[in-house]
Amino acid sequence: MxxxxxxxxxxxxxxxxxxxxxxxxxxxxxxxxxxxxxxxxxxxxxxxxxxxxxxxxxxxxxxxxxxxxxxxxxxxxxxxxxxxxxxxxxxxxxxxxxxxxxxxxxxxxxxxxxxxxxxxxxxxxxxxxxxxxxxxxxxxxxxxxxxxxxxxxxxxxxxxxxxxxxxxxxxxxETRDETLVPYAWSSNKGYGSAAHRAAIVSQGASREHRKTWLSRILTDSVTVTAVDQGAVEEANQIDTKPL
CATH class of the missing domain: 3.30.420.10 (Ribonuclease H-like superfamily/Ribonuclease H)
Known part of the structure; x- marks a missing residue:
């Protein structure tokens, strides 16, 4: 079709x-x-x-x-x-x-x-x-x-x-910063591919990551702190208040 x-x-x-x-x-x-x-x-x-x-x-x-x-x-x-x-x-x-x-x-x-x-x-x-x-x-x-x-x-x-x-x-x-190479953004463009998720676990979150979205991946990591499930859910919801 x-x-x-x-x-x-x-x-x-x-x-x-x-x-x-x-x-x-x-x-x-x-x-x-x-x-x-x-x-x-x-x-x-x-x-x-x-x-x-x-x-x-x-x-x-x-x-x-x-x-x-x-x-x-x-x-x-x-x-x-x-x-x-x-x-x-x-x-x-x-x-x-x-x-x-x-x-x-x-x-x-x-x-x-x-x-x-x-x-x-x-x-x-x-x-x-x-x-x-x-x-x-x-x-x-x-x-x-x-x-x-x-x-x-x-x-x-x-x-x-x-x-x-x-x-x-x-x-x-990724080209301008070699520390971002492990996340393979040239192929996954920042989406949650298996390679990207594995790199987040091994390398932690970079400055370009949406850190409030990562608690399930980095549950035991010190890279993301003070993020409870409620904050993650709020970050993923549509917030209709103006910026």
């Missing part, structure tokens, strides 16, 4: 009511190390009159080489795109929910600096929960759509752009 191809049907409908549609998707939410990245991709009617890049899909449905080819093509197709970030330290301090919103707001700020009228735009957010609105200073028109990264081209583009940027960031961390 072939993967579902995204369309622009939803975007066309939204552009009947707003001059710009901004697709948003997150990458790295479930990783044990590294930042969370949120891709934001803005299109107008004039942009979607041009076909989106051939082969564009949700980033999870693409191989690494295909994603790396599609990311610049997707950025060129869109009016403007950006990636917002929230660090592992911020995730430890504020929780993943607040940091998703913070990263998205930072990405939207980059679009605003590029001239995108954010307040007039319609937001198309992948998922089943609106984690963006609680982090906004003023309300935006946010439409939450499950599997929008699969079905909607502008969200698929945001997904691919964010995924390629975050993967490159994780590889760069």
């Amino acid at each position: 072939s993967p579902v191809e995204p369309t622009l049907d939803v975007e066309r409908g939204m552009l009947g009511e707003a001059p710009v549609v901004i697709g948003i998707d997150e990458v790295g939410r479930g990783a044990l190390a590294g930042p969370v990245a949120v891709g934001v991709c803005a299109v107008r009617a004039i942009d979607i009159a041009v076909p989106f890049p051939e082969g564009l899909r949700d980033s999870k449905l693409l191989g690494e080489k295909k994603r790396e080819a599609l990311a610049p093509a997707s950025a060129e197709w869109a009016w403007h795109s950006a990636v917002g970030w929230a660090s592992a330290a911020e995730i430890d301090e504020f929780g993943i929910g607040k940091c998703l919103a913070a990263a998205a707001v930072r990405g939207l700020g980059s679009l605003w600096e590029a001239g995108v009228p954010i307040s007039e735009s319609a937001i198309l957010l992948d998922g089943s929960h609106d984690w963006l609105t609680p982090g906004l200073d003023s309300p935006l028109r946010v439409t939450v759509r499950p599997k929008a990264d699969r079905d909607c081209a502008v969200v698929a583009a945001a997904s691919v752009i964010a995924k390629v940027a975050r993967d490159a960031h994780m590889r760069d961390l």
Whole structure:
């Protein structure tokens, strides 16, 4: 069975009511190390009159080489795109929910600096929960759509752009600091692979790890201290209070 191809049907409908549609998707939410990245991709009617890049899909449905080819093509197709970030330290301090919103707001700020009228735009957010609105200073028109990264081209583009940027960031961390090599981020990108988990046990947590997420792996380690199960559960829940 072939993967579902995204369309622009939803975007066309939204552009009947707003001059710009901004697709948003997150990458790295479930990783044990590294930042969370949120891709934001803005299109107008004039942009979607041009076909989106051939082969564009949700980033999870693409191989690494295909994603790396599609990311610049997707950025060129869109009016403007950006990636917002929230660090592992911020995730430890504020929780993943607040940091998703913070990263998205930072990405939207980059679009605003590029001239995108954010307040007039319609937001198309992948998922089943609106984690963006609680982090906004003023309300935006946010439409939450499950599997929008699969079905909607502008969200698929945001997904691919964010995924390629975050993967490159994780590889760069490992390249610049040899003490991070044992965690094998060039292959696992900070997710909980067997090799990554084994390295956490043997090496302890690095400065790039989300330490409040590691108590089950490092139950007896001195690297993570004063972290009880309640704190871990809180860090993994969606916190809807603004950052």
